[in-house]
Amino acid sequence: MLLISLSLPAPMIILLSLFLVFITTHRALSQHPTVNDDLPNRIISGLVKVKGNVQEFTETAAIFEDGSREDDIDAVIFATGYSFAFPFLEDSVRVVRNKISLYKKVFPPSLEKPTLAIIGLIQPLGAIMPISELQGRWATQVFKGLKTLPSQSEMITEITKEQEQMAKRYVESQRHTIQADYMDTMEELAELVGVRPNLLSLAFTDPILAWQLLWGPSTPIQYRLQGPGKWSGARKAILTTEDRIRKPMMTRVVESSDSMTSTITMARFMLAIVIFAIMITYF
DSSP states (O other), rough: OEEEEOOOOOOOEEEOOOOTOOOOSSSSTOOOOOOHHHHHHHHHHTTTOOOEEEEEEEESEEEETTTTTEEEEEEEEEEEOOOOOOGGGGSSEEEETTEOOOOOTBBOTTSSSSOOOSSSEEESSSSHHHHHHHHHHHOOOOOOOOHHHHHHHHHHHHHHHHHHHHHSOOOTOOOOOOOOEEEHHHHHHHHHHHHOHHHHHHHHHHHHHHHHHHHHHGGGGGGGGSSSOOOOOHHHHHHHHHHHGGGGOOOSOOOOOOOOHHHHHHHHHHHHHHHHHHHHHHO
C-alpha cells in the first residue's frame, strides 16, 4: 500500500491500495511491474509512505496489521484496475474475467471471415502505441486480402498455447490476461507485415546500420526500412536516435569524460546485467 500526503490548503491524505503489487508470495517478475520515475523520489522525500496490509477502517482512519494507523483520511482509492468487455459485439468477441481469445491479440478466431480486428488490447512491458501501429498495418493487409489467417483450429491452438504460457509466468489475476513482451511482439508483428529488418543481409550491405539495430536503442522506425510502407528517411532517423536523446541534456558545455569514467560506467552496466540475470535465474 502507498500512502500519499498532499500539501493542499486543507490537509488531505489519500490511501492507494495497490493490490497485487506488494505481495511477496510470488516469484520475481511474475507480475506486471509498476514503472514510474517519480515514485522513488516521492518515497525518499516522504510524500509517499509504503505501508502494509490494512486491518480495518474507521470513519476517518486506517489501521494496519502492524498496529500503526493513519488518521484524518479524506479518501481511499482502490487501484485494482478495470474490466473490459464488448457487449455491442454480442457473441463475436467474448470476455470472461478479462480473458479474451484473439489470434496474435488482434483477430477473433470464431468469425467466418476476418472482418474485425481489435487494436491495442494488449499490456506490454513497454509502449502500446508502436505495437498498435504494427497491429493496424497487419490488419489492413488482412482486410485487403494481401495476407491470410490460418484455419480456425490453428488459431485456437496457438491462442490456447499462449494463454497457458501466460498462466505459468504470471500470478493468476484479472490483471494478467493480455500481457506481452514488447520486443517479441514487435518482431512477430513485423514478420507478419513483412517489414522485419534482415540483420544478416544488412551486415554485408550496410554494416553501420546493422550495428545500430543490433546494439542501439530499439525504435519503431526500424520497421520502416523495408517492405510495405517503407520510409526513405528511416535510416537517417535510426542513426541519429542517440543525438535526439542527448539534445535536451546538452544545454551547457561540460568537459569531456576521460577513459576512466567510461570504464566505470561500463563496469556498472555489466554488473547490473549480471544481477538481473541472477534474479531471472533463481527467482
